[in-house]
Amino acid sequence: MTVSGQVSCPPLGSSCCPLTLEAELAREFGRHPLAPVLRSAPGLGPVLAARVLAELGDDPARFTSVKGVRAFAGTAPVTRASGKSHYVKARKVRNKRLSDACHWWAFSALTWSPGARAHYDRRRAAGDHHNAALRNLANKLIGRMWWCLSHNQPWDEDAAWPDLIPAAA
Numbered sequence: 001m002t003v004s005g006q007v008s009c010p011p012l013g014s015s016c017c018p019l020t021l022e023a024e025l026a027r028e029f030g031r032h033p034l035a036p037v038l039r040s041a042p043g044l045g046p047v048l049a050a051r052v053l054a055e056l057g058d059d060p061a062r063f064t065s066v067k068g069v070r071a072f073a074g075t076a077p078v079t080r081a082s083g084k085s086h087y088v089k090a091r092k093v094r095n096k097r098l099s100d101a102c103h104w105w106a107f108s109a110l111t112w113s114p115g116a117r118a119h120y121d122r123r124r125a126a127g128d129h130h131n132a133a134l135r136n137l138a139n140k141l142i143g144r145m146w147w148c149l150s151h152n153q154p155w156d157e158d159a160a161w162p163d164l165i166p167a168a169a
Helices: 018-030 035-039 046-056 066-073 096-112 114-125 130-151
Strands: 078-082 085-089
Touching: 018 046, 035 046, 035 130, 046 066, 046 096, 046 130, 066 096, 066 130, 096 114, 096 130, 114 130
Parallel strands: none
Antiparallel strands: 078 085
């Protein structure tokens, strides 16, 4: 600290650079027993997986159902209906850090998971805007991740997207 509340930044090249912090975070996260489960999901790198784990917690009994996890993450839609009007919108009361992590996870999963890409494209074709389609995808991803964490099972792409498996002839 320098004069009255001003913070002096460490010089460039010191041990506090972002790459060092990211490597340290990845190393520490890798020591958690649930790290392999989270890292098996498409689109979850070490930093994003650590954020999801930090916000969800590692107690499998914290949430009694997937609905609670989705509401906590802010991915569950809120339906408003009165008389003849009916509309669905985004949840405002949520864990914002987990909601942001789920948003970035859904965006990243578009590249790494063919099932996620197909789901997103299907929602866009149905008329959803980009953010609504990503929120719907995040809703699916966080629900599947809750199952994986509560059963200590790695991500299974076929189980996550069963509608992509061709029907037997």
